[in-house]
Amino acid sequence: MTATRVLVLNSGSSSLKYQLLDMRDATRLAVGLVERIGERTSRLQHTCLTAEGTREHNGPLADHDAALKAVAEELAKDGLGLDSPELAAIGHRVVHGGMFFTEPTVVDSAVLTEIERLIPVAPLHNPANLTGIRTAMALRPDLPQVAVFDTAFHTTMPESAARYAIDARTADRYRVRRYGFHGTSHAYVSRATAELLGRAPEDVNVIVLHLGNGASASAVRGGRCVDTSMGFTPLEGLVMGTRSGDLDPAVIFHLQRVGGMSMDEVDTLLNKKSGLFGLCGENDMREIRHRMEEGDDGARLAFEIYIHRLKKYVGAYYAVLGTVDALAFTAGVGENAAFVREAALDGLEGLGLAVDRERNAVRGDGARLISPEGARIAVAVVPTDEEMEIAAQTYALVGKDG
Numbered sequence: 001m002t003a004t005r006v007l008v009l010n011s012g013s014s015s016l017k018y019q020l021l022d023m024r025d026a027t028r029l030a031v032g033l034v035e036r037i038g039e040r041t042s043r044l045q046h047t048c049l050t051a052e053g054t055r056e057h058n059g060p061l062a063d064h065d066a067a068l069k070a071v072a073e074e075l076a077k078d079g080l081g082l083d084s085p086e087l088a089a090i091g092h093r094v095v096h097g098g099m100f101f102t103e104p105t106v107v108d109s110a111v112l113t114e115i116e117r118l119i120p121v122a123p124l125h126n127p128a129n130l131t132g133i134r135t136a137m138a139l140r141p142d143l144p145q146v147a148v149f150d151t152a153f154h155t156t157m158p159e160s161a162a163r164y165a166i167d168a169r170t171a172d173r174y175r176v177r178r179y180g181f182h183g184t185s186h187a188y189v190s191r192a193t194a195e196l197l198g199r200a201p202e203d204v205n206v207i208v209l210h211l212g213n214g215a216s217a218s219a220v221r222g223g224r225c226v227d228t229s230m231g232f233t234p235l236e237g238l239v240m241g242t243r244s245g246d247l248d249p250a251v252i253f254h255l256q257r258v259g260g261m262s263m264d265e266v267d268t269l270l271n272k273k274s275g276l277f278g279l280c281g282e283n284d285m286r287e288i289r290h291r292m293e294e295g296d297d298g299a300r301l302a303f304e305i306y307i308h309r310l311k312k313y314v315g316a317y318y319a320v321l322g323t324v325d326a327l328a329f330t331a332g333v334g335e336n337a338a339f340v341r342e343a344a345l346d347g348l349e350g351l352g353l354a355v356d357r358e359r360n361a362v363r364g365d366g367a368r369l370i371s372p373e374g375a376r377i378a379v380a381v382v383p384t385d386e387e388m389e390i391a392a393q394t395y396a397l398v399g400k401d402g
């Protein structure tokens, strides 16, 4: 029997998201989520897509090891156990691969050490990702474990885009540079956009707007990323659900010197209490729209700031690319919020960027064009699928090796 299944794991500090996929025909077999790991109120939600059923378990799961074992039990109940010879590999989302990891990589002890070495630049994410990998290795030591990095797609950025204009020696010493994130999504969406146009990724230049709770833009030339809006951390760039995005760094000095805030307080302020949430107390775009319709000025201003920043990045990446073939909207807001797509490109007809009202209003599951007939630049909605991309990259690697 050929092994064609891939389990994709996305481990957070207290959560574990998973999907089991069959790469023979790129289908999903099971999906699920464990939340509040380490608390008494842990919850596992498991959906088997072959049998169409969701099961939920509530009760303490002390750590990731317990969580993954509980997931394995659920999969086994559906005849999809992790001991199956059909399981080819486990693919792990790893947030930070620094400059070292430019491609998906089969995990061995040297790779674990390197991911660990990156903890100072990714203190929130890499430790959790490592825990997930180690747990999976303990459960299936014989199986290839593949790390797929959020930063990898952006390692093709030229130095002119990747470096900050600060003292070069200090930057090198502390590995301060623009890494970019959401890379798996930008890779998938830019390729899927080329497919939608019926062209090879090498032949098209695409601006990708990944607008979820976290949000980032990228400029992709011929399938390679040449600039992206997130930087040293995911804080830079667009206005997000709870993150400020671009900010004069001197604001931080001011809040500390004059506002008496600690480093951690400023960190929390900018990452968790800013963005749309900081501006109007709400980070869900559906609710912001609702409030705008009711005449809420705070929500309106938050929306305008969000759109203004988005437009600036579209203009910037237009200039970076020189020639643009397509612009793609993706993620929760990009895929669902037609009013955001319309506002983001409003007034950019002179650049060849426009949204057709009727096409934009149509809801759909797949990738679709929303630009007017005959437009110079294709504007598209392209649903992202990070798990499928991680599984595909994992399977390609294991297939090649095996």
Ligand code: ADP
Binding pocket: 211, 212, 213, 214, 241, 283, 284, 285, 286, 331, 332, 333, 336, 337
């Ligand atoms: P993340 O993966 O960054 O947590 P998602 O890509 O799932 O986020 O996007 C979540 C966001 O998408 C929500 O916070 C909400 O603002 C937005 N969203 C989801 N559905 C809709 C919708 N139908 N209309 C407008 N916004 C939506």
